[in-house]
Amino acid sequence: MYTEQDIWIVLTGTGTWFSRMIQYFTKAPLNHASIAFDSELREVYSFGRKKANNPFDGGLVRENLRDPFFYTSECAVYHFRVSKEDYQRMHNLVKEMMRDQDRYKYNLLGLLGILFRIHIDRDDAFFCSHFVATVLEQAGLRPVNKPCHLVTPEDFSHSPQLNEVYRGPLHGYLAQDMTSPLSPSPTFTPVTTKGRGKFFRFGKTG
Structure with a gap:
């Protein structure tokens, strides 16, 4: 029985003054x-702006990557295969946090x-990569060999x-056909270039 699911890590550069800083x-x-x-990037979470025009009002957010704020951003998308149990554990944790969304603040000092x-500790406060690393670690996953509070997006x-x-413009990824099933045993090989974006496709090993 196939017992794995997929987590996706998305790195973006929005080009705002805060991002440039x-x-x-x-x-x-x-x-x-x-x-x-999900591979279509419709259920996406992070710590960031609650309102696109206010960089100082930050916290836990469900992000709409089709919003103009993100849509033209440069990005890199990473795939991480996990067990169904780990997937559910992470998903449950994030949904639980979202039920008490206003409790969580953006940890600017953590940057x-x-x-x-x-470690500049603030209760219930995270920055984006700190949050992602923490969610992964709650399922026993540590793709970056650092304490969560020191993990950067680049890591x-x-x-x-x-x-x-x-890797390329976010709108290039969102425009691709996401209907093809993913192989349980993937390798990654470049298949096409669309604009400046480079796509990779899952292929069977062996």
């Missing part, structure tokens, strides 16, 4: 991380902690446990 320190082009529970490699791109399936 973070990029100044990280030297990485994609400075926002989200976790998605400073990354620069100085210290996910270097994880050997994650497979990059797309």
Whole structure:
């Protein structure tokens, strides 16, 4: 019986002044991380802006990547195959947090902690990659060998446990045909270039 499901990690660079400020320190082009529970990126969660025009009002959000704020962003999409039990554990945790959404705040000070490699603790406060790493760790998964509070979006791109399936404009990924079934035993090979976006496709091993 096939007992695995897929988690998707999405890195984006929105080009806002706040994103550019973070990029100044990280030297990485994609400075926002989200976790998605479907390949079409319709159920996506992170810590970020609650309103697109207010970078200071942040917290736990379900993101609409088809919104103009994200749609033209550069992105990288990573696939992570997990057991159904781990998938359900992570999904349940996020849904439970969403039921008490207003309790959670954006941990802006935590970003400073990354620069100085210290843990600036705030109750019920996360930044984007901290949240994604924490959700994964709650299921016993650590694709990045760092404490959750020190994980950056760029760290996910270097994880050997994650497979990059797309890099380019987000709208290029969202426009692709997502109806093909994924192989239980994937390898990743580039199949086409669409605009500046590079797609990868699952193929059977052996």
